[in-house]
Amino acid sequence: MDNSNAVPEEWEAKLIDYTLGVMEPGDAASFEASLEECRKHVQFARQYSEVVGWLGAVVPPQEPPSGHKNRLMSRLASTPQTELTASSMRAETPASQPTLRVLPSLPAQEPYAGATAERTAQPATMTDIEAYREKRTNTGLLAALGAVAAAVILLVGFWGWNAQNDKQRAEQQVAQLQSQLNTLASRPNVPPGYKALSLPPQPNYSGVNALVLYNPGTTDAVFFANGLPQLPANQVYELWLLKAQGNPDKGGVFTADPTGSATHPTTSPQTLAQYTGFAVTIEPSPGVDVATGPAVVVGTYATP
Amino acid sequence: MDHSLTADDQLVAHVAEGDASALEALYDRYVRQCFGLALRMVGDPALSEEVVQEVFLKVWTRPGSYSNTKGKFVSWLLSLIHHRCIDELRRRSRTEVALEDPDTGSVLDTAHDPDPEPADQVWVMEQQRAVRAALEKIPPNQRQVLELAYYRGLSHSEIAANLGQPLGTVKTRIRLGMQSLRQLLEPQGLLTD
Numbered sequence: 001m002d003n004s005n006a007v008p009e010e011w012e013a014k015l016i017d018y019t020l021g022v023m024e025p026g027d028a029a030s031f032e033a034s035l036e037e038c039r040k041h042v043q044f045a046r047q048y049s050e051v052v053g054w055l056g057a058v059v060p061p062q063e064p065p066s067g068h069k070n071r072l073m074s075r076l077a078s079t080p081q082t083e084l085t086a087s088s089m090r091a092e093t094p095a096s097q098p099t100l101r102v103l104p105s106l107p108a109q110e111p112y113a114g115a116t117a118e119r120t121a122q123p124a125t126m127t128d129i130e131a132y133r134e135k136r137t138n139t140g141l142l143a144a145l146g147a148v149a150a151a152v153i154l155l156v157g158f159w160g161w162n163a164q165n166d167k168q169r170a171e172q173q174v175a176q177l178q179s180q181l182n183t184l185a186s187r188p189n190v191p192p193g194y195k196a197l198s199l200p201p202q203p204n205y206s207g208v209n210a211l212v213l214y215n216p217g218t219t220d221a222v223f224f225a226n227g228l229p230q231l232p233a234n235q236v237y238e239l240w241l242l243k244a245q246g247n248p249d250k251g252g253v254f255t256a257d258p259t260g261s262a263t264h265p266t267t268s269p270q271t272l273a274q275y276t277g278f279a280v281t282i283e284p285s286p287g288v289d290v291a292t293g294p295a296v297v298v299g300t301y302a303t304p
Numbered sequence: 305m306d307h308s309l310t311a312d313d314q315l316v317a318h319v320a321e322g323d324a325s326a327l328e329a330l331y332d333r334y335v336r337q338c339f340g341l342a343l344r345m346v347g348d349p350a351l352s353e354e355v356v357q358e359v360f361l362k363v364w365t366r367p368g369s370y371s372n373t374k375g376k377f378v379s380w381l382l383s384l385i386h387h388r389c390i391d392e393l394r395r396r397s398r399t400e401v402a403l404e405d406p407d408t409g410s411v412l413d414t415a416h417d418p419d420p421e422p423a424d425q426v427w428v429m430e431q432q433r434a435v436r437a438a439l440e441k442i443p444p445n446q447r448q449v450l451e452l453a454y455y456r457g458l459s460h461s462e463i464a465a466n467l468g469q470p471l472g473t474v475k476t477r478i479r480l481g482m483q484s485l486r487q488l489l490e491p492q493g494l495l496t497d
Contacts, residue, residue: 012479012483013475013479016478016479016482016483017460017475017478017479019482020450020453020454020478020482021386021387021390021453021457022453022458022459022460022463022478023459023460043496043497046373046374046375046495046496047486047490047495047496048482048486049374049375049383050374050375050376050379050380050383050489050494050495050496051482051485051486051489051495052383052386052454053375053376053378053379053380053381053382053383053386054379054382054431054435054489054494055382055386055435055439055450055454055485056337056341056379056382056383056385056386057337057378057379057382057431057432057435058432058435058436058439059337059340059341059344059455060340061336061337061339061340062336062339062340062343063336063339064335064336064339064352064353064356065349065353068335068339068353068356068357069328069331069332069335071357072331072357072360072361073324073328075357075361076324076327076361076364077324079361079364079365080365081320081322081364081365081366081367
């Protein structure tokens with residue numbers, strides 16, 4: 001890199017192409033290397049990034065579709081904030097395209113303005129971004145909650161579409177589930193590491209979709225299902241915690257709502273790592289100590 | 305909490321503290337601009353909606369990725385929208401998924417926001433006017449390649465093929481156009497010193 005104060009014209013041209021996103025992928029990779037090395041023209045680079053941002057302001061505003069805000073705020077409620085301290089934050093980089101790898105983060109990485117020890121140890125590279133994205137997908141409880149919420153919302157939404165009269169109930173169900181998820185997520189002592197276990201339906205119950213959100217290190221789990229058949233008044237669904245040996249422990253009883261969905265939180269006698277899975281059976285009301293009825297769904301995870 | 309008079313920087317700081325109402329305020333302030341840009345670029349309302357949601361979720365999950373040393377929040381936000389849209393445009397070109405064609409006319413042919421929302425801040429509209437004026441000042445052939453690059457996400461070679469111009473000519477026009485824009489916007493106070 002030229003050490004003079006003037007910005008070399010060739011480098012400026014590359015910076016423009018890179019910032020604008022028009023650089024060919026192969027060229028972008030080598031230019032990124034020069035960005036890492038060149039620390040003196042950070043302001044210059046920032047200004048071009050700002051120009052790119054401002055170009056977006058020329059387009060006339062448009063009203064987003066109805067319900068857009070509600071959908072965003074709903075997603076927000078189930079999305080964890082991954083980094084909340086300035087020292088731990090680095091720029092987000094979108095981009096599946098090499099050309100765009102660090103564009104929005106160009107000013108944020110500040111490779112020119114004096115790299116911190118953290119940045120030296122963790123240069124903002126694509127590997128960094130992929131690691132971050134992977135970390136986000138494995139964030140644990142809240143990420144799992146988000147996935148579960150999305151799945152439940154989709155399923156409930158499907159019912160609402162199928163049966164117009166169910167729409168309102170479906171919306172109430174979504175709100176109820178969201179509230180429960182938020183409650184669970186807000187518990188201060190809930191550690192990360194929750195998992196979602198799908199419980200496959202048993203024969204004669206192929207229309208049932210079920211999963212359990214659980215943390216092996218705790219006794220807390222939440223069962224979600226839809227497509228559950230309506231039961232007569234003298235029967236209930238009962239959740240069981242399966243063991244490697246011996247009778248399953250009881251996980252409580254529940255009923256399905258008119259749309260066939262159910263949400264059932266449970267607290268197990270032992271930490272969930274001591275169990276091997278979950279099952280739901282149909283039992284006489286108000287429930288039994290040892291399972292007797294037909295299994296509706298059964299799912300297992302690693303044995304202890 | 306009423307955030308209507310809170311500055312963007314402060315709202316971002318509130319977001320970093322987990323205040324969803326601050327994010328909501330930023331959304332109310334800029335979603336129409338963000339959605340307008342996304343729709344202009346990708347042409348598909350559903351995809352535009354998703355792009356905008358993802359970007360605001362990104363602000364929520366990583367509020368510290370913005371700081372005022374990077375310039376105005378809205379500029380940074382729109383750059384996120386732009387890059388996310390380019391990702392989508394290139395993904396589309398790879399998979400050849402048929403979607404609606406985005407608007408291919410000059411952005412200057414579009415009208416100013418005919419019906420600004422009360423929530424739109426006056427200074428945002430003023431900044432939009434300033435950028436538009438700067439874009440109008442650069443030579444048409446430079447503006448043309450910039451618009452193809454910016455709003456349609458075309459690469460040098462794609463622009464050259466599109467216009468039937470030599471690759472070097474396209475590169476030169478892009479460079480000169482961006483240099484002019486930077487020089488025109490800096491005195492307007494739109495760029496960091």
